[in-house]
Amino acid sequence: MSEFHDGFPSYEHMAIHSEEAGKKIRRKLWNVFWIMLAITLIELWIGFKAEDWHINGTLLIKVLFIGFTVLKAAYIVLSFMHLGDEEKVFRYLVLVPFIVFVLYLVALVDLSEGSYSKDYRYVIDKNIIDQQNEVKARHAAGGHAE
Amino acid sequence: MAGHAAVEAHWKGGVSPFGVSYGKMMMWFFLISDAFTFSGLLAAYGFMRHKFSDLWPNPGEVFTHFPFYEGHIPLAYVGLMTFILIMSSVTMVLAVEAGHRNDKRGVSIWMFLTIIGGLAFVGSQAWEWYHFIVGTEKGAVRNILVDGQWKDVVVHGANLTYNEYGLPVFGDFFFFITGFHGTHVFSGVVLNAIIFINVLNDTYTRRGHYEMVEKVGLYWHFVDLVWVFVFTFFYLL
Numbered sequence: 001m002s003e004f005h006d007g008f009p010s011y012e013h014m015a016i017h018s019e020e021a022g023k024k025i026r027r028k029l030w031n032v033f034w035i036m037l038a039i040t041l042i043e044l045w046i047g048f049k050a051e052d053w054h055i056n057g058t059l060l061i062k063v064l065f066i067g068f069t070v071l072k073a074a075y076i077v078l079s080f081m082h083l084g085d086e087e088k089v090f091r092y093l094v095l096v097p098f099i100v101f102v103l104y105l106v107a108l109v110d111l112s113e114g115s116y117s118k119d120y121r122y123v124i125d126k127n128i129i130d131q132q133n134e135v136k137a138r139h140a141a142g143g144h145a146e
Numbered sequence: 147m148a149g150h151a152a153v154e155a156h157w158k159g160g161v162s163p164f165g166v167s168y169g170k171m172m173m174w175f176f177l178i179s180d181a182f183t184f185s186g187l188l189a190a191y192g193f194m195r196h197k198f199s200d201l202w203p204n205p206g207e208v209f210t211h212f213p214f215y216e217g218h219i220p221l222a223y224v225g226l227m228t229f230i231l232i233m234s235s236v237t238m239v240l241a242v243e244a245g246h247r248n249d250k251r252g253v254s255i256w257m258f259l260t261i262i263g264g265l266a267f268v269g270s271q272a273w274e275w276y277h278f279i280v281g282t283e284k285g286a287v288r289n290i291l292v293d294g295q296w297k298d299v300v301v302h303g304a305n306l307t308y309n310e311y312g313l314p315v316f317g318d319f320f321f322f323i324t325g326f327h328g329t330h331v332f333s334g335v336v337l338n339a340i341i342f343i344n345v346l347n348d349t350y351t352r353r354g355h356y357e358m359v360e361k362v363g364l365y366w367h368f369v370d371l372v373w374v375f376v377f378t379f380f381y382l383l
Binding site for chain 2: 121
């Protein structure tokens with residue numbers, strides 16, 4: 001036990017496991033690898049075929065790809081990063097704030113604000129485009145842009 | 147409450163209620179904050195992409211190169227890059243597992259393979275950037291500022307002010323987000339190399355545990371995790 005722990009249990013040493021336990025863990029990790037590889041190959045196959053199936057840019061393909069991605073992310077975080085083996089309270093401490101924040105970003109910034117800003121693109125951006133044209137006209141007349 | 151006694155035993159002091167060491171917990175907190183940064187970047191990308199969804203270039207037509215092959219094959223190259231990174235993630239987790247058995251030989255072999263995988267990925271990304279910057283023979287006409295004059299000229303490839311594939315903002319986000327991710331991969335390789343040298347010098351054998359390997363492992367898996375999202379949002383969708 002090192003001097004850093006002030007008598008706390010040494011969590012670093014608790015993680016040490018036996019040869020048999022290691023064998024089991026390794027088999028589990030390789031299984032996760034094959035699953036992830038299969039998911040990636042399916043994604044690539046769908047990506048290749050999307051043109052032929054006329055599903056490019058549809059809601060179906062978006063939901064499919066994002067679903068696969070979240071599945072892969074879950075495997076990485078829970079299995080490779082061992083978060084699935086940590087204490088329940090620690091798992092929630094890591095995941096809950098992040099998921100809440102991401103849901104906020106996706107729902108409000110991307111979908112809500114993104115749709116608004118697309119629908120009113122020519123209204124919102126009109127001022128910017130006007131300004132750019134003004135600068136370009138001034139350049140064409142030989143003046144300098146401020 | 148059934149769990150009350152257990153909760154009290156966990157939270158009255160003397161043990162970590164989270165059952166993890168200080169260093170590992172702080173690595174997780176750092177990764178959450180880093181994940182917030184990447185989420186912010188990807189959300190900004192999603193916003194712009196949604197806003198200009200009718201004008202956005204189809205990534206399948208932009209990234210079509212493959213080494214030693216003249217024709218166009220979409221997705222194959224990023225598929226390979228994804229495979230390299232997932233593979234190096236597996237070698238990393240096997241190094242962590244070997245560390246939990248205090249197996250110095252196992253840790254050094256798997257760490258070494260992880261570093262090789264990381265370098266292969268950074269190299270692949272450099273190649274990808276090169277082709278994106280140089281662009282195609284044909285190019286496209288863009289209205290850009292040349293010697294103080296706005297002119298319609300044929301441009302090849304992409305940079306931060308214009309790109310031949312479509313909106314400039316497409317190139318901006320590509321360079322910024324894959325660049326930010328590439329920087330993470332590069333620092334991950336450096337950290338892995340430092341820990342690898344420590345492993346070879348028996349630093350962790352003397353310490354009695356290989357938790358440092360687990361900590362850099364967490365960072366390395368995080369880099370892989372971010373790539374999974376970058377891969378989906380930049381290349382597949």
